[in-house]
Amino acid sequence: MTNQLAGRKVAITGGARGIGRATAEAFLAEGATVVLGDIDVNLVEQTAAELSKSSGGHATGLGLDVTDPDSFEKFIATAEQDLGGLDVLINNAGIMPTGSFLDEPLAVADRQFAINVRGVIIGSKLAGKRFVAQGSGHIVNIASVAGLIGSPGVATYCATKHAVVGLGSAIYQELEPQGVAVTTICPSFVNTELIAGLAPNWLTKQIAFVEPTDIADAIIDSVVKKYSGQRVVPTTSGLAARMLAPLPERLRNQVSHILGAHSVIGDADQTKRAAYLERAEGAEK
Ligand SMILES: NC(=O)c1ccc[n+]([C@@H]2O[C@H](COP(=O)([O-])OP(=O)(O)OC[C@H]3O[C@@H](n4cnc5c(N)ncnc54)[C@H](O)[C@@H]3O)[C@@H](O)[C@H]2O)c1
Numbered sequence: 548m549t550n551q552l553a554g555r556k557v558a559i560t561g562g563a564r565g566i567g568r569a570t571a572e573a574f575l576a577e578g579a580t581v582v583l584g585d586i587d588v589n590l591v592e593q594t595a596a597e598l599s600k601s602s603g604g605h606a607t608g609l610g611l612d613v614t615d616p617d618s619f620e621k622f623i624a625t626a627e628q629d630l631g632g633l634d635v636l637i638n639n640a641g642i643m644p645t646g647s648f649l650d651e652p653l654a655v656a657d658r659q660f661a662i663n664v665r666g667v668i669i670g671s672k673l674a675g676k677r678f679v680a681q682g683s684g685h686i687v688n689i690a691s692v693a694g695l696i697g698s699p700g701v702a703t704y705c706a707t708k709h710a711v712v713g714l715g716s717a718i719y720q721e722l723e724p725q726g727v728a729v730t731t732i733c734p735s736f737v738n739t740e741l742i743a744g745l746a747p748n749w750l751t752k753q754i755a756f757v758e759p760t761d762i763a764d765a766i767i768d769s770v771v772k773k774y775s776g777q778r779v780v781p782t783t784s785g786l787a788a789r790m791l792a793p794l795p796e797r798l799r800n801q802v803s804h805i806l807g808a809h810s811v812i813g814d815a816d817q818t819k820r821a822a823y824l825e826r827a828e829g830a831e832k
Contacts, residue, residue, distance in 0.1 A: 551771050553578030556630035558623065560584050560613050560670060561640030563591040565739035566689065568598070569759030570637060573767050575602035582626035584611030585640070605630075613640045613666030623673050635770055636674035637687045638667040641707075642827035643741050645812055645820060648702040655828050656703045663707035664714075671718060671729075678727040685728040685770050688715050689762075692735045692755070692779060695788045696803070700812035708733075715777065723775045730769040731777045734762050735784035736811070741827075744819030748807040754783040755808075 557574045561567040562583025571581045575598055585591035588610035595608030607629050611622040627633050641663045644655050667688050678684025693701060694708030715731030722729055735755035736742050747756060757780060765780045779785030787806075791799050803809055817824075 549576070550578035552767070555579040555634045555770070556626075556632050557581045557635040557637065558584065558626040558630075558633055558674075559637040559639055560611060560622075560666065562608070563587045563594050565741060566734070566737055566759045566762045567637070567639045568594050570639065570763040570766050571595075571598055571606060572602065573760070573763035574635075575604040575606060577767060577771075578604070579635075580605040580630050582607045582609060582622075582629055584609050584613075584622045584626075586610070586612050611640075613638075613670060614661040616669050619666070619669045619673055623670075623677070627677075632681075633674065633677060634683070635685045635687065636670055637689070637766065638670040639687075639689045640666055641689060641741075643701060643704050644824060644828050645700050645704075645815055646817075647700070651703060658828065659703050659707050660710075663704070664710045667711050667714065671714070675718065675722055675727060679722065679725045682726040684726075685730070685773065686718070686722070687730045687732060687766055687769065690715065690731050690733050690777075692733050692784050692788055694731075694733055695779070696791065696799075698812055699809055700815070712777065719775050728769075728773045728775045730766075730774055732762060732765060732769070733777060733779045733785070735779070735781065737762055740823045743823045744816035745811050746814040746816065747811050751807055751811055754787060755781070757781050 557579050559567050559571050562571050563585035571583055574581050583591050583595050591608035595606040598606040609622055609625055612618040642659060671686050674686055688711055690711040691708040693705045694712035697705045712731055715729055719729040738758050762780055765778055
């Protein structure tokens, strides 16, 4: 523990597993206290209990549906009560169904927009109002490299993450002058259940695959430095995205094909993705 964030009060959505869990662990290691929210109530309570025990710090797990404004308001209010205030909200909950755009049921597209976009908007408004009133605070939104470039096999997901990138870029300019930092984190491929069965080639693995702790480290660094703006993790993916961005779209797609980026999702093993898709697409499938 280095206690860089001692006393800081942090709420994390989608905290039961994956990036959310790793981020909670990293905040606890820095002396912060955390409240985790997740649609998976049993698991988020278990995760919070495990993290409290292993860190010796304070973590609480609460049920949360980020698509429901009442549930989100209750989550934030309970977190404030539990922690004695709130300094940081991390809008992390998100889903990534994969497959052909034309075969995707509209309900699955709606669900992605509800969780990945509407949830982030609701959370940013709820925390933003509180943070502006107290003259300080930090909103961290988890977007994706899929918010910077388009990939076949995750068309609607790309659309949702482009929305989160645009939202962050705009609210950064609205809220920073009022004392509130806004960071948009764009991870590439992170080793969680969300990418189960994906098929990276050697090159993609080298430049674009990271662990949840790498995302957690980037979030901690952003909060410590009060950094507003966009961060791509890892930086090699950011560099690749920046180099591809000015190219005409046809050429960009060809380069992406040559690098094998398209096949990472296109050639995914659907059997290995079945359990994740069942969980992510839920009742709407
Ligand atoms: N893993 C990656 O490769 C990757 C890459 C880029 C961006 N991201 C983004 O990072 C975030 C976290 O992803 P992850 O890889 O840790 O996935 P994950 O599936 O491991 O964790 C996501 C968590 O969000 C929760 N959740 C889903 N719907 C919810 C809802 N309505 N309300 C509250 N909680 C809900 C899930 O129960 C789950 O615990 C997502 O926004 C994802 O899009 C992930």
